[in-house]
Each structure stands twice: as structure tokens, then as C-alpha cells.
Amino acid sequence: MIMIKSIAKLILALSISTLPVVTPAQQKPVRIGIAGLSHDHIHGLLGRKEKGDIVIVGIAEPDSGLVERLAKRYGFDKKIVYSSIDEMLRSTKPEAVMAYNDIFGHLEVVEKCAPRGIHVMVEKPLAVSVAHADKMAKLAKKNNIQILTNYETTWYGSNTEAYKVVNEEEQIGEILKIEFHTGHQGPVEIGCSKEFLAWLTDPVLNGAGALNDFGCYGANLSTWLMKGETPVSVTAVTHTNKPQVYPNVDDEASIIVQYPYNQVIIQASWNWPYNRKEMKIYGQSGYVFCRDTENMTVFKSKEKKATDKAAPALNEDRNDAFSYFARVVRGDINPQPYDLSALPNNEVVVKILEMAKKSAENGKTIVWKEYFK
Template identity: 30%
Template sequence: MGTHDDKARFGVIGLTSDHVWGMGDGLIQQPGVRIVAAADETAELRNRAARQWGLESTYASHTEMLEREDLGAVLVCCDNASKAGVVEAAARHGVHVYQDKPMSSTLAGADRILQAAKSSGITLMVAYHSAFNPIYDQVKQAIADQAIGTVYLARGSIGHEGPVEFGCSPHFYSWLFDAEKNGGGTFVDEACYVVDEFVDYLGNVVEVSAFTAQIGHRNYLPKNVEDNAVAILRFASGALGVIDSKWGQVGPAPVRTSYHGTEGTIVNSRGTTELATIRAAAPLAGWTSSDQTALSGHGTGSPELRVVKATANPVDAGRRGAEQRRFVQALVEGTPLPHASTPNVARHVQEIVDAVYVSAASGCAVSLPLKESA
């Protein structure tokens, strides 16, 4: 990796995604890391980047930046459709890539990115920020250890009031509302987080059935961009998954997942994770017993039932340095990337997202792998 004054030299390509500012701030927290240059067509954003990160140079063209700067890696936060060309350009220069989610706007773009990374040997991390929640790996291990038996159903609900109401900048939502640049609407933007978690925890998906709609209460959306989506997944294991995603949520954003097994259930909801199980497993480190008398509904009467919960810190949405630390460690120490952020998993997530839109358009269930990317 290129170095200068013992500092790892990073560039930033694309400043239109609002995620870029927190992700860049997380990078400069890492020992030995500097952001030295940024590229974007918009002068206003280049000027902000120069002030925020103390940049040596900015460029209107990422190709010029890659040619002129001695960079070890780049942070990529452009629109989704542009990511394939950017990663291919970085790969030609032997520059490693740390990119925002999702991998691309389409499976065809994801395949281009995967091929560029493999043929060049660069390290590529696709940052699904929720995978760096402090208890994310504990839940994954609990499922792997069959703390809830065999998982037969996973549920996920995600969304917010809408990009404008949520506070996204015009630079960001100008391409979020473009189906070609974004890849769709709320599902590709929001549900991809849940898809990534499901694939990481439960394995590959083999069939998808989905519906998308535009409710019409956000009059700024083009007609071909959905603000409401529901997908049903069938995993290779035989388990089922259900995901809903929306732009138009009234009240707190419903970032919630649950995993239902033959011997227990795990529920993640608004900063608290609760595990109910009839297995005699050791308590998870740092988790506390929950009052079972407060539970209601079926299945609470088993004498073997144990309930423990953990209160998570806020999800590390790319700002607090956890994901950036893992990427830098992968470059400097050769540490493996988290499975949820590897190119192969990101590519399968993209395939599932594509299948959602194919299913919604055709009214039919779609089998995976897709026969051809489009």
C-alpha cells in the first residue's frame, strides 16, 4: 500500500452520498491514516472535503486523481451505478477499495466489480454499516451455536420517513430518486442491510418473491421508484425470510430483525437484543437475565425457558471507526475482512436485490442464481 511519512494515503471518490462524511471521519481516526485527496464533479463538495479533512488536493475527475496521486486505497461513495467504473479504475492502479453499500446498482455492475478485484488482487470491502454493531457478532455466534435450535424463519423491517424528511442532502437524494443511478428505491437503499445480515447469518438464498409499490404520499418520487416493498426469501437451508422496507414511516424508524428457531427466538429492536431459549446453553457474555413475568403470548409457559438480553450501543453507521479499523487492519496486517463485508457476500446481496425487482415486475417467484445479470 502506498505510504508517505508513515501515513497510509487515502483518496475519496464520490462525495454525493451523505455517508461519506462519517466514513471519512472514521478513517482519519485510524493511526497512520491520512486522506490526502478527493474527487467529485461538484466544487461545493470538494471544498467541504478539503476543509473537513485538510486535503492536499481535490479533483473534478477520479481518473485524474488516480493518475496523479500516490494512493494506497480509496473510499468510494459515488452513486451506485458509477461504482463499477470507479472500482475498475482503482484496480488498474493497484489501489485498494473501501466502498459504501450496496456493491452496485445492478448485478451486472457487481460482477464487474468482483472481476476487477479478483484480477487485480486488490482488497475490496463493501461496508454494510450495521454489521459493525457491537453485538452483531454475538448474535451471529449464538445462531451458529444453535442457541435457538434450527432457524426456520427470519424477519426484518427497516425504513424511515423518506430521504427528504429524514434529512438527506439534495446531493444525495438527487440520485437516490433516480432508478438507474440507485438501482431502485427503498429496497436497494434500505433493505440491503437486512439482506446482508440474513445472508451472513443464514447462508445463501435460492428463491425470491416480492412486491413493490409507490404509496404516493411523497410527491417528489418518480413513478418508477418504490417507497414500499416486501420480499419473501427461501434460503438454501430451507428457512424462510420476510423483509419489508419503506420510505414513509411515521414514528420511530423500525429497524428490527428477528430469528425464529426450533428451540428459541432472537429479537433485535431499537437498541435491545433479546434471546429466549429452551436450550441449557451458557449465558452470553455481558447479557443479563430478563423478567419473564413481563412476557405475554404463546410459548411462555415452558419451565425450561430462559430469556437474556443485551443493550447494544448505537449501530456504528460508519462513523465511529470500527469498520474503518477492520479495513485498515486487512491492508496492513492481512486480517480477513468480516464475512458480511466481503465481495462474494456483497455480490450475492446484489443478486437478491436484483431478483426482488425482477419478481416485482414479473409477478413471479425468481430462482437463484439468476441466469444472467442485467
């Protein structure tokens, strides 16, 4: 009897060991819809090398001229293009949608997708206002969908390594101050498309100018580094240094985000002489300086020297927005609340940005507990 049981166990073990293992690459690609083509970050998706993890089944874009230009450049079939989000969703039934429209339009995308159980990823920032973000969050919860926000800096190996040095290895002690220098020469100056500029420089469709466009990076990264802690207050100064180019929005924003025991300073600008997304984290016993995607400097007081290093590459499932989104849709990755792409993090981001706008408009510090009673 014992021998029979042993043989049965052996047969069961062998049968399990020979079952095929389905890797992400072997899964069916996630059926992706695109809402809008007017955001210039769309080039990253349309020009992406085929990995087999996603397939674009539909595009919603009413601008036929824009569609014609991008179809010629990237070779997608114009038969999958529809004039409205509703039509695209009905006809192609995507599993998930990526939004490349104006920021004001993010809410509409979620309103169309959420009741159908379709996951959404938007380009940064999440929304133009707290009111929009709140509606989106309620729809996500009601319909059990993911709403992710994509930032270029999420896929920087240097930022992930900085988090490890600061929060996991605790090499520089408690965070005292974080500084962000983000932006470039200006969207006009670097040659953004006319369709992108039409809403990026609109105070309603973008919510602000440089303040929203580049202030969101610092708010996002600091919320992650501080593990979701909310600030005590926000103080901001904005200005338009080039009114002849940007008559309707700010092109310069300095934001001070004060926490109980530390401070974040965000300098968001369309007036830098070069493209920069730099972060400096100062701790009690050292600092970490992230210059770009991989190059960084770590200084530890006890060693009395700074060490330059190249951050290791990110794992393949977390090295670009599209692979990550596909894994989330498939259930292989469950974003933690204050991960860089996660909804709770980006709700805090929108609150910080809105407080910054109010502070700049009123010329005074905005207190979190008073503003969000």
C-alpha cells in the first residue's frame, strides 16, 4: 500500500513538472486602444519595436491630417482609426487604453473606459484638477480598473537605484531635502508639433504651463520616496519669462513642498539651456544625485568622498511603460499604492500641483489641512 502511494506521488510530481510554463512573452498580446494622437509622447508607442506584449487594435483621433501624417510615418492601417472614443471602443473592444490626448481629456477617457472594465494609462500628469482626479479615482474603484500615469522618469535606472540607496539600504540617513531641476528650453524651442502645442500652452487643456508639465515629476518622485506622506504646505511662484512665446501660461515655476521634517524644492521650467530631469536627495549623512537615466553620484559623510556610478538596468518587465502596463493588465504586476505609476501616488501629485497654482495666484502659502478639509 505504501509503495502504491509512493508511486502515485511520483507520477503526480512528474506530471506537474512537465506542464508547460507560460511566460509573459508566450501570452497573447494585450489588445490596446489609443485615445488621441496629439501628445508627442505617442512617438514612443508608435515607434516601439515589436515585443509581442501588446497589439494596437484601435485609435480614436478626429484630426484626419494628424492621422495621415503619423500613419505615413509609422505605417499603421488607417482602418483601425475612429473619430471618437466611443466608436473605437465599440468596434475594437480593447482590453486597455492608452491616452495621448490633452490632460483635460483624461477624465473623458476614463468615463468611457471604466464602465466597460477597460484599464487606462495616461501620460503625466493624471489630471488638470483635484475635481477631475477624484472623479477618475471613484470610477476606477467602482469598476475595478487600474488607472496608471506614465512618467519618463519612472523608467530611469538611476531613480530606482536612488530609492534603494535611500529607503532600502538606508545609506544616507533620514531624508532632509530633495531638489528637482526639470524641464528644457521650451516646447516651442525644441520643436514640439503644432497639435501638441495647441493644448500644452492652453491653461484649461493642460491646467498650467511649465508648472504642470514639469512640476509633476518632482511631486511624483518625492511622493514615492516619502512613501506616500502628504505635505504640510505648498508655496509656489510662477512667471512667464517669454510672454511673446507663451502668452497664456507660465513658463517658469518654483515650488516648495514642506513636510513635517523635510522639504522638497521643485524648479520646473521651459527656460533651461538643456533638457534636464535631475534629482538631489540630501540625507542626514550624505546625498544622492541623479543626473540622468543612469549616471549618479552617491556621497556618504563617513567615507568623506563622493562616488560616481552607473545605475544597473531595470528588469525587462519594468523598463518601459508598455511592458509594465501589459503586465498590470494581465495581473502579473499589482502596483503598490505609492508606486510611481499608481493612482494613489498621482492623486497626491495633482493635489500638490493644484495647491501650487493656488499659491502662485494668491501669493501665499497653501496649507494642506485647510485646503483639503
